[in-house]
Amino acid sequence: MFRTLLIANRGEIACRVIRTARRLGIRCVAVFSEADAGALHVAMADEAHPIGPAPAAQSYLRADRILEAARASGAEAIHPGYGFLSENAEFGEACAAAGVSFVGPPPAAIRAMGSKAESKRIMAEANVPIVPGYHGEAQDDALLASEAARIGFPVLIKASAGGGGKGMRPVLAAGDFATELAGARREAKAAFGDDRVLLERYLQKPRHVEVQVFADGHGNTIHLHTRDCSVQRRHQKVLEEAPAPDLSPALRARLHDAAVAAARAVGYVNAGTVEFIVEGEDAFFMEMNTRLQVEHPVTEMVTGLDLVEWQLRVAAGEPLPRREAPPVRGHSAEVRLYAEDPAHGFRPAAGVVRRFSTPPGAEGLRIETGIRSGDAITPNYDPMVAKVVAWGPDRPAALRRLAAALDETEVVGLATNLDFLRRLARHPAMVRAELDTGFLGRHLADLVPAATAAPPRALAAAAAIHLDRQARSRAARPASPWDRADGWRLRGGAERLLRLHDGAEAHDLHLRQERGGALRLLLEDGKEARVGRVAAEGGERHRTITVDGLVLRVGVAAGEGEAFAITLSGAGHAGDTWSFRPLDPYAPPGGDVAAEGRLSAPIPGRVVQLLVGEGDVVERGQVLAVLEAMKTELRITAPADGTVAHVGCAVGDSVEEGTEIVTLDVKGD
Structure with missing residues (x-):
């Protein structure tokens, strides 16, 4: 086993890896950007090294600085967590060249599964079912439009590289294809440096079901059961649970077998997740995430395993601790507590967490976080505050325990989705397991109700x-x-x-x-x-x-x-x-009210698109500009009909919260 481990990540996943490594007697080395100098993962580590300014491109994505920290600290292995460099084949190769073990799969497997188009080809050859679509290398716009027509609308545009919903656009009609293709390319280029896309048939009520797989360097590959991740917004998971409910035994067995076949087809080693689109009894391969997943705790809760420990043992050359999946014990559900405002389209929020408290440790409850009271959520990274994970002897019990834990959670200082999650855990359709990827869209009015007077x-x-x-x-x-x-x-x-x-x-x-x-x-x-x-x-x-x-x-x-x-x-x-x-009950009426026509940046970000100029006539709801902030594109829309009086920024500008984007002369009634 390794003596010293460097964790090339931040936040809750870095803290989670440190806990397991310390239990195994491994010395832990953290890295941190200037924004994270006082972060929890830095305080938890035995040693921590600065790696650059706050933007991830200048710190957590700098492989050279991370490897320099590994050399300086004597780290024998690097755990990449998830995100950042976790699915970067070149980083895996650089670790090998530096004589440092990469706690993850071989670079060849990362490359094979990193391209959605290439992974679909490999899966088809391995007899793993795939969704009908276009996965070719030719990327001419006219060809893609022709292929979309062949597949039949609605179709789904997906970035060939990366995941997390970036560069993913459903297109319901042929007339919308060109606009959505341009948007998907722009998102893909910004997120992954690669604007290639693929097309797939857009299933109407699919479930997102995934299978945890694990493989060692001795030829052993096993599955560790299913998870359901259907409850999503903007293709980002919100609630995950294990095992996936309401699957027939035959379908569950097919998913297990297909996931193992997928891993073997690319010579996979270490932890991975094979994701499927499921509709009825049909299941299609979607992609493979060549890393530990955010939602791995729900699998740990129903299997009793520590997947990070398994990762470290496999990376150290040991065989899998088990040669088959343990039986499922009970049910587990997890929600992602984010700094975001559901009432305003789940807009990310930034600021200081003045107070953060969670329920005391109890059986069947687990809180994963990298945040303490007084810490800041910055625009530079994902706005996750914590993951709240609950276990119960059955699914209803797990959801009840999750809801109770959310009631005992408090975040003060900035907007969060906490109330939204409380409603979600108790929603009748959730309790009945009426799951598909359109769940939030159907029930949004219940989960984010309009402001009403208190009773x-x-x-x-x-x-x-x-x-x-x-x-x-x-x-x-x-x-x-x-x-x-x-x-x-x-x-x-x-x-x-x-x-x-x-x-x-x-x-x-x-x-x-x-x-x-x-x-x-x-x-x-x-x-x-x-x-x-x-x-x-x-x-x-x-x-x-x-x-x-x-x-x-x-x-x-x-x-x-x-x-x-x-x-x-x-x-x-x-x-x-x-x-x-x-x-003040005796204060005069009125107050400072922002001008209806002045549209400003809701949070710090970067202007990626301006769609109007001074003098343009616009209609209520028209998109005027697009900002990129905290891994999300924010659309600035016209609150009313009017004329553009002033544009306060340019494409590429970095803007602070409150910076003028566009000012309108609003038409009167």
Whole structure:
């Protein structure tokens, strides 16, 4: 076994590899960019080396600097994690030339599976079923349009190199083909340096099912069961589970056999994942990921294996610890907690994580993260905060445990998809396993509901929490007679006006403090609510509140300034969350409102396309510019009909959050 291992990655995967390596008695070396100097993976390692500026192209993608760190630290092996250089055949060859073991497959296997077109050809020769399409080398636009017509619409354009949904565009009609082809080429070129594409028949309700495979250098290749990764947005996985539910025994066996055949066809060694498109009883090879997958923990949870340990043992020349898959034990589900805003098209978010807390360790629960309170999510890398993984004796139990864990998770300081994930884990269609890659599109209104006013029970709880927070703040200050909050008055209880804004509207609540600490609220509909004392439960993050005799358990998350959020559980609420901001009830109406026509960068990024010029007449919803940020293309669209008054940037510009992109003269009603 290796004595010293360098991890050529960052974030949660670097931390995850370090944990296993340390358990095996291996000394761990981290690398870091300037943006990651204070990162968790750096703190966890035995030694850490700087490798360059924040942009990945100048640090984590610099093979020469990583190999120099390996030489300086005496590392005998390099684990690439996933992303960055993990599927770079040239890096694998450079490691071999430097006398360092690459914890991954042979470069030849990476090359064979790195090209979608070449991998399809190899799979066809190995009798692994593939989706009908065009996988040729000729890339003339007219030829591709002709091939698309031959295949029949709808078709799917896919980048030949890379994965993760980059350069992937469904085309529903022939008239859209040229535009989508140009967009797919641009994305592919930016992501992989290669704008070649392939075409496939676009299946209408496919499932994304994958098989974990493992092979050693002694001729042994096995599968480790299936995973379902159908719940996706923009072809990026959101929820993964193992084993894939509702597959017939015959189909499951065919998938296992096809995955092993695929690995053997390219002389595969180490961990890999063979991905399939499944529709009904039909299954077609999609691609092979020649690395450890983000979702590998769900396989570990149902098999009891440590796949990183297997990777290290195989890379060190040992045979597989097992020659066949262990039986599946129970069910596991994982969600990806991202810094992103579901209410605005899952737009990535950047900023400081002021507070990040997760449930304490418990049986059947696993949190994978590279983030601590005070760390920053920067525009330079993927905006993942954590993976929350739950196991149960069966699928319903696993989903219940996952939902409960999400209720106990808190992220303060920037937008996340946490509420979206809470709804997803409990959605009836998810519980019924009605899975295909269109799942989120069908249920988006349920999972990202439009802002609605908080119901009376939530308002009552929010008012009580606000007063409780004020009382705690007063208690922390030196004693003062002006800080009495018992509501005593000569002529009865005190009354006050409290205004809370919940994102949908402002609510005026009239509060009366009664003897014994009770609170009476006059709500906007003329109804009243009585709120008992607020009691702490489990530290700062939870309270129990009595509303009209009903005891509610309320999660509390502090925001910026006096803002806060509450989550109600029980009494008809399944982790429902509302955010509140106290307002001055006596302030004049109005405030700073951004001009409707000034369109600015929502986060730092790079301008990759400008589609209008000054003087152009545009319509509501028209795409005006495209930004690239945090591995995502963001479209800037016109909020209303109007005329372009000014363009504040050029293609190729790097822009900060708030930078003017386009300003419109908006037409009046």
